[in-house]
Amino acid sequence: MAVIYNRVALIGLGLIAGSMAHAMRAAGLAGEIVGYARSAETRAIARDLFCDRVTETAAEAVVGADLVVLAVPVGVMGEIAAEIAPHLAPGATVTDVGSVKGAVVEAVGPHLPAGVHFIPGHPMAGTEYSGPRSGFATLFQNRWWLLTPPEDTDPAALARLRELVESLGARVDTMDVAHHDLVVAVVSHVPHAIAYTMVGVADHMRRVSQSEIIKYSAAGFRDFTRIAASDPVMWRDVFLSNREAVLDILGRFAEELFVLQRAIRMGDGEHLHAYFSRTRAIRRGIIEAGQDTSAPDFGRSVDQAAGASGNVR
């Protein structure tokens, strides 16, 4: 494949940036990959594993870059944008990979100078691992990458970013920011909240010993623990910055839970059977859409062989 951007600056060098860099290198999509992260240790690992060059500051990293990718926790994007803004090359594209879009657009947008294209994005792929060693080239294969371009986005800049993302193996959809935040609240953020809560419940259950929880965890709990092992900083920021949509969906969840609770209390087997049949059909739809494997055990053995869980985040 041909080079799409001559110089890509990755700000933040964890799972997502590392995976992008591995995939860009594998396919020869970037002339040079320059990286910056907060700690010297992360920068050193990234230089060894996937960056051509790392810099001591974010501002230095973006100099001369035609693509800048903000791949730090959502709560940090604004301050990074303020720092890099005066150093961005005219005509450069700035994108981000944050799991929330409204808060990022609000925090980043006002800092960016005219003549720089800001096209927010969100790769819906991830694992429960983080840090510069956790990335791998196939993370985005067949996963959705949502872009939320403002209405006046330059079509050529958008087409170029789309080409890069598709060359990383992802499928692109565009949507507006508010819709994005609602969709991810349903498919990702609230499921994470539920997993965190369920693991918390087990933690508080003194009648069930710690060793029993671990021993019998394959009964369903194990999959919650995997999700609940996700990075605490990232998820703190996700919930703080997508508060409205998350609270909306959590409210609906609580209502459904009450209905389910009542059906169980009343011994309403018909209701439970009909409800579980509908949810099973949704699972089938996900498999048919190629977003998970039909292998038993939630595809864990398959995913482990591939080195990734391919979670949607």
Ligand code: NAP
């Ligand atoms: P990660 O593996 O934890 O990496 C985060 C990177 O950001 C690290 O290199 C870290 O540097 C750097 N960083 C943190 N605070 C910083 C600061 N104040 N200044 C400069 N650098 C800083 O995170 P990730 O999973 O790649 O997530 C990055 C972004 O992608 C987040 O916005 C997240 O919402 C989004 N996202 C994540 C997933 C997922 O499943 N993980 C999926 C889709 C989107 P140090 O190592 O030096 O601390």
